[in-house]
Amino acid sequence: MAADAVRKKVAILGGGVGGMMTAFWLTSTPELRARFEVTVHQMGWRLGGKGASGRNAAIGNRIEEHGLHIWFGFYDNAFFSMRTCFDELGRTAPRKADCPIRTFDEAFAPNPTIGLYEYYRGAWYAHRFDTPERHRLIPHELGRADPPPSIWHIVSNVIEWALDTWRDLHKHAGPAVHHFPAVAVHHFLGLAEHFGVDLGEVDVYVRPRLEAWLNEVGGAVAPFVPAPADTRTPIEHLAELVVAPLVTFKNELWTHVVSTRCDDPDWRVFFTTFDTFVTVIAGLLEEDVLTRGFTSIDGVELSQFLADHGANPFTLELSHSPFLRGWYDAAFAFDCTVDPPQADLAAGTGIHGILRLIGTYKQYIAYKMRAGMGDTIFAPLYEVLSQRGVSFRFFHRADELVLDDGPGGDGGVVAIRLTRQAEVSGDRTYRPTVDIGGLPCWPSEPDWDQLVDGAALRKQAVAFEHGQTAPAAPGIELRRGTDFDLVVLAVPPAAQEELGASLRARSPAYAAMLDSTRSVMTQAAQVWTTTSLARLGAQFGGPAIATSFVEPVDTYCDMSHLLPRETWGTDPPLGVAYLCGVLKDQADQTAADRAVADSILALLRDHGTVLWPGAADTSHAFDWAHLYAPGVGNDARARLGAQYLRANVVPTERYVRTPPGSTVHRLAPDAPATAPPGPDHCPNLYLAGDWTLNGINGGCVEAATTSGMLAARAIGTVPGVAPAAITGEDASWLSRPAP
Numbered sequence: 001m002a003a004d005a006v007r008k009k010v011a012i013l014g015g016g017v018g019g020m021m022t023a024f025w026l027t028s029t030p031e032l033r034a035r036f037e038v039t040v041h042q043m044g045w046r047l048g049g050k051g052a053s054g055r056n057a058a059i060g061n062r063i064e065e066h067g068l069h070i071w072f073g074f075y076d077n078a079f080f081s082m083r084t085c086f087d088e089l090g091r092t093a094p095r096k097a098d099c100p101i102r103t104f105d106e107a108f109a110p111n112p113t114i115g116l117y118e119y120y121r122g123a124w125y126a127h128r129f130d131t132p133e134r135h136r137l138i139p140h141e142l143g144r145a146d147p148p149p150s151i152w153h154i155v156s157n158v159i160e161w162a163l164d165t166w167r168d169l170h171k172h173a174g175p176a177v178h179h180f181p182a183v184a185v186h187h188f189l190g191l192a193e194h195f196g197v198d199l200g201e202v203d204v205y206v207r208p209r210l211e212a213w214l215n216e217v218g219g220a221v222a223p224f225v226p227a228p229a230d231t232r233t234p235i236e237h238l239a240e241l242v243v244a245p246l247v248t249f250k251n252e253l254w255t256h257v258v259s260t261r262c263d264d265p266d267w268r269v270f271f272t273t274f275d276t277f278v279t280v281i282a283g284l285l286e287e288d289v290l291t292r293g294f295t296s297i298d299g300v301e302l303s304q305f306l307a308d309h310g311a312n313p314f315t316l317e318l319s320h321s322p323f324l325r326g327w328y329d330a331a332f333a334f335d336c337t338v339d340p341p342q343a344d345l346a347a348g349t350g351i352h353g354i355l356r357l358i359g360t361y362k363q364y365i366a367y368k369m370r371a372g373m374g375d376t377i378f379a380p381l382y383e384v385l386s387q388r389g390v391s392f393r394f395f396h397r398a399d400e401l402v403l404d405d406g407p408g409g410d411g412g413v414v415a416i417r418l419t420r421q422a423e424v425s426g427d428r429t430y431r432p433t434v435d436i437g438g439l440p441c442w443p444s445e446p447d448w449d450q451l452v453d454g455a456a457l458r459k460q461a462v463a464f465e466h467g468q469t470a471p472a473a474p475g476i477e478l479r480r481g482t483d484f485d486l487v488v489l490a491v492p493p494a495a496q497e498e499l500g501a502s503l504r505a506r507s508p509a510y511a512a513m514l515d516s517t518r519s520v521m522t523q524a525a526q527v528w529t530t531t532s533l534a535r536l537g538a539q540f541g542g543p544a545i546a547t548s549f550v551e552p553v554d555t556y557c558d559m560s561h562l563l564p565r566e567t568w569g570t571d572p573p574l575g576v577a578y579l580c581g582v583l584k585d586q587a588d589q590t591a592a593d594r595a596v597a598d599s600i601l602a603l604l605r606d607h608g609t610v611l612w613p614g615a616a617d618t619s620h621a622f623d624w625a626h627l628y629a630p631g632v633g634n635d636a637r638a639r640l641g642a643q644y645l646r647a648n649v650v651p652t653e654r655y656v657r658t659p660p661g662s663t664v665h666r667l668a669p670d671a672p673a674t675a676p677p678g679p680d681h682c683p684n685l686y687l688a689g690d691w692t693l694n695g696i697n698g699g700c701v702e703a704a705t706t707s708g709m710l711a712a713r714a715i716g717t718v719p720g721v722a723p724a725a726i727t728g729e730d731a732s733w734l735s736r737p738a739p
Contacts, residue, residue, distance in 0.1 A: 016049020019490030021708025054444030073361025079143030115546030190224025592647035670714035
């Protein structure tokens, strides 16, 4: 009891990734749990935010997600957090033997294949990329923090990929006078050796291959020795002796080879991808990003940055530049306030993200969860946090932060006004998860039986996650010093307009953050099929994630590995695909739902046979009978209506983008608490979410996790415990010096 009396009370508003990771790390040791009493206040019945999922008990306990959620292999903090969570979870006990996901290794499935679609002169082309397993010689555990790569590693990877691809193209096309610049490879190896650059696996794997190629083309490898008067830095040598020849080569390649071979899809995808990467590297060096940091170029749009640094206009036409367009698609980086939507991504954040994706992934470039996001991530986090003593207040909508701005006040949050959306019956403890095949899962709707007047609320279809409430829902006011001491604001900026109105009025920095933040509605579909996707002729094989497809629903993934987690009975579907993309702003949920239905209908009607050639009927049109819809005729809309379509409309569901000029206004997770005395200072308020300044600054699980860890550290890290050094918080990793 003595320990309880001195524990600081922390109110976390929002149970998405940022809020949950703050709670997870703030209670990660007995010492921290003795110092902090944590309560999570969550609107609606489930955790997850934009990552929430639910099980539809009326339809095979099918998984219903907010969208397609893939974990990329560079998510070091997120994987580390989940490994820690599963280690603590205790599902390996005999009584948990029937649980299909008991350990971290059982939670994720490798996904090494990326598919990119390209639309060129009225036809679709599919390009498959089987990414190499990393690290090939040294096993690297998911979630373990390793030294990040430097610009030297990035250049090495580009050269290796380009050479491998070029040799096949060159062999078949045989241009007599154009060759990959051996001088660039020669200088790269010589510079690395002379300056003692630690290239890690490059030295033991890539170097021998590059040396063998040089021997093939007559380029002997000799030590690089600069002239005594040469005072250039290693990076200046790299720019002049390696990158400049690569730039010259790609420009000559277009003039002498590719410009007359544009109808060849292999040449197109090689050139546009190589042009993009070489231009990025040249631009980073020209703009001194290694010193100034990625945010120094965030005032420029990505394609404009590439154009400014010499990218070919052909590459900048996104329809036939699948790698570059896939870059935008993965980040939902489209301004949907204009018609048609325009690609819109801050250059520094975009480049930083793609270099992390391809340059720092562990083992495989991507991973799929082996159940829904709610089942695989948020149920284990909820279970562990509950065991640690964290309290959860479901059906609590946060409405207003009240500041202590009176005479003598310190400007902190003095009260939190909430609405209790529904009353929980019995002991008022809501039990949120259900057991499905031995796995704790979130249902797709509240457990109405646990709510007072639940039957009536169900009949009214009260949308708790949209902020709706039971009739005459009571207001609640939490007071500082009694109910909380510290506040973590972990809801997206679009949902903070009313919640943070008082802080906006007082704090120029907070107001600038809200004003500069841009978000976009998104749409998603899950389509179950009567035939396996492999038999329907899916282009890239089962594991693939495919993007740069038809706008706006541009990303597709075969998720059939999830079918065993669902309970379909004796006549189950044989495949399931997830699709997602941006959605132009709609007037309301009804209009948005209609727009999504129209969008997915058009996608499958006009392009379904591109995704699945085997889905064509005798007239070569998409055969709607392939959609799993027992008891439904062959009407297209009716069968589509039996699938799961979702429009993410309300502020808490919108995806936060990173357009040019926005990063400078982002606030760090501890910014309000650590601001100097003045209008921006709010001494007991912290922030958490992918919308904060977190090193990645883009919408993804890793950004939200990093932000939550930063918030937890700002509040209460004890030296030697909890996350003392957080992977990726310092975005200057690319300039890591040689030892």
